[in-house]
Amino acid sequence: MKEQLSWKVGGQQGEGIESTGEIFSMALNRLGYYLYGYRHFSSRIKGGHTNNKIRVSTKQVRAVADDLDILVAFDQETIDVNYTELHNQGVIIADSKCKPEKPQDTDASLFIIPFTEIAKELGTSLMKNMVAVGATCAVLNIHTEVFQEVVEEIFGRKGQAVVDKNMEAIKQGYETMKDELGEKVGSLQLAEADGKKRMFMIGNDAIALGALAAGVRLMPAYPITPASEIMEYLIKKLPSVGGTVIQTEDEIAAATMAIGANYGGIRSFTASAGPGLSLMMEAIGLSGMTEQPLVVVDTQRGGPSTGLPTKQEQSDLMAMIYGTHGEIPKIVLAPSTVQEAFYDTVEAFNLAEEYQCPVIILSDLQLSLGKQTVEPLDYSKVEIRRGKLIADETDLPELEPKDYFKRYEVTEDGASPRVTPGMKNGIHHVTGVEHDETGKPSESAANRKAQMDKRMRKIEKINFSNPLHINAPHEESDLLLIGFNSTRGVIEEAMERLEEDGVKVNHAQVRLIHPFPAEELRPLVENAKRVAVIEHNATGQLANIIKMNVGHANKIKNMTKYDGTPYLPYEIHLQCKELI
Structure with missing residues (x-):
């Protein structure tokens, strides 16, 4: 028996490749296996080769596997592009519709199964992915019933008849492959998993969940790969806690709207990728100058310009530190696992309010979209810290007529007292030009130095555990x-x-x-x-x-x-x- 294996499904984008991997991995996750999945996909809605490689193990894994045990192919291109990853005992399971041929320079076994034909006989060719899942079960000697719960969860809203048809597709795929394998049934059988329940999620979902746990109630954003899933997750979840997601006209509006919401005392953030972050740079500078909290997620992808929108890269590092004009305090966090992405997102909002500056959560495509097993999250670790935000106006000293609140008071630690609009005795100016302690514009050399020094003092000592x-x-x-x-x-x-x-x-x-x-x-x-x-x-x-x-x-x-x-x-x- 194997302690781990690697499985890949491939075909043309838009023909159910992602759902095939999702159903396969969800079922194995519920059996207690650890998984790590990575999708290769084109930067278009339909067409172009796509594949989903999933690593299954009895212990924690956080990387794409070197080789491949099973390749499920819906077309010949999948075989041609991916067969070199197969080891000598590897298995290719291909749809007969594409008249598959095995390359000469591989010892992997080719099994031709009529995915599409079986699915059509059951009512629709769309179920060919379920036939492929069933065929995989025969190679692994996994009982098809382990997929019942997953199929009911995914297709239950469409009625019991649809659930039954999909389960029948899995069973027929299993029986057909079993006949082809003969004595080789279970040739790549996995060792038994521990059966424990764990989460299975992408980094973007963990970031979104972290924002929700941190008390976010507004997310203005503009869709972009590979950040869109953060927005999509919160579109579903924020209304249940009185929050909302607003799709803005562009990334400039998203960043400035988030600054405005934070100024009003509402935790808000936005998320994007490299091109969007380029547009946000002036707004990030505004956050630094006005000392308003701002959390921004940058899910790095291939650049420059449009670059490789759906491919892995980590080339935004310098831009996130030095991208803004002028000098402002800024914090850049870089979680390295899905679990860290959750906790670091919560902490990002605390840091943004404590240090009153922009905080960037730096992710990359592999972390943002790669799906992996996550141990249960400990919500008792979630802590909300709002820094020097004055919540009760009775805590504000009385102002003399024509006086203003010292929103930008020069303090030893660099962080000034902060109020929300409308508070009695809290009136002050907010402007992107240099200003004095009350926010009034000032070009005084002495004031400029005092305010610059104050702002930069804030990040001399960051309270961030485990940097x-x-x-x-x-x-x-x-x-x-x-x-x-x-x-x-x-x-x-x-x-x-x-x-x-x-x-x-x-x-x-x-x-x-x-x-x-x-x-x-x-x-x-x-x-x-x-x-x-x-x-x-x-x-x-x-x-x-x-x-x-x-x-x-x-x-x-x-x-x-x-x-x-x-x-x-x-x-x-x-x-x-x-x-x-």
Whole structure:
């Protein structure tokens, strides 16, 4: 029996590839297996090759698998594009409609099953994906009944007849494949899972759920890949707590509307990707100058311009730190797992209000859209902190006639008292130009320096626990691996393989990008013979940030990938062996 396997389904976009993977993975998740899924899809609504690769394991996995056990193909292109991932004992299950042919340079077995024909006999060709799921069950020796609950959940609203038809499609796919396999039924059977109930979600859903838990009641946003699922999740959930989502005319409006809502005391945020963040930069600067809280999610994708909208990249790092004109305090967080995405999102709203500045949650396509098993979330860890927001106007001192509230009072920690509009004795100016303590425009040199110093003091010491995820079993290492966002899982697997090779490896995943946790990282860098910084961009942006803040440039090596595909464990393993 296998402790883990990798399964992929592929075909033309729009013919049910995503739903096939969803039904397969949901059922196995409910059996207690750990899963990690990654979709390759085109930047168009219909047409173009798409596939969904799902890794199933009896233990936690956070990376795409190196190879492939089972390939389910709805067309010949799926075989041609993906067969090289199959190992020698791998299985191709292909729809007879596409008259499939197996490439000569593979030892994987090809089984031709009439997905479409069986589905049509049952009433509609749309059910061919269910036939394919059933065929997979025969290879894994999984009883088809484990899909009953999932099918009822997905198709129940359409009536029992539809549920029964889909279950029949799964059963016929199973029986047809069983006949083809003969004695090979269950040839890739998985070891039994622990049966525990866990969540199975994408990073975008975790971010949206985190925003909801943090008390968000308004999300103005404009749809864009790969951020749209955050908006779609909250469209369904926010009304139940008295909140709403507004689709704005563009990203500029989304950011400024979020600033306005936060000014009014309502927790609000927006989410986008690289092109949208470019449009938001002036508004982010406005947040910094007016000292209004603002949380923005950046789900990185291939750039520049429209670039590769549906492909993996991590090239917004420098832009998120330095993109605004002028200098403002700013916090940039980078969760590395779906679970961290939930907790870090909650914390982002606390930090935005405590430090009265923009907070950017940096994600990437693989983290945002990759679906993975998540241990149950601990809602007792959710804490709401609103900083120096004065909630009761009786706490405000009486103002003399023609006096104004010192909204931008120069304080030791840089954060000034904050009020919401309409509070008695809280009147003040709000403007994007330089201003004095009451908000009135001022071009005084002394005032300018005092206000700049005050704003920048706010982020000298950020109260953010675990700015680095550290796995450092060695006091002195041969190699230190550093990454951010979704590379954590693939680095952890490569680290295990390097340790088996006798290499002493430490690992640090950067979770607070700005202000950079130099003092926490420096000892690990100093005690390593070599440092490899692993990231999805062409210029080694994280490596450059480390060199600027930590030093030791002579021992830091760039390990970059920017072809739109995620790192695989063997790639990092091989490159690290070459490095040492």
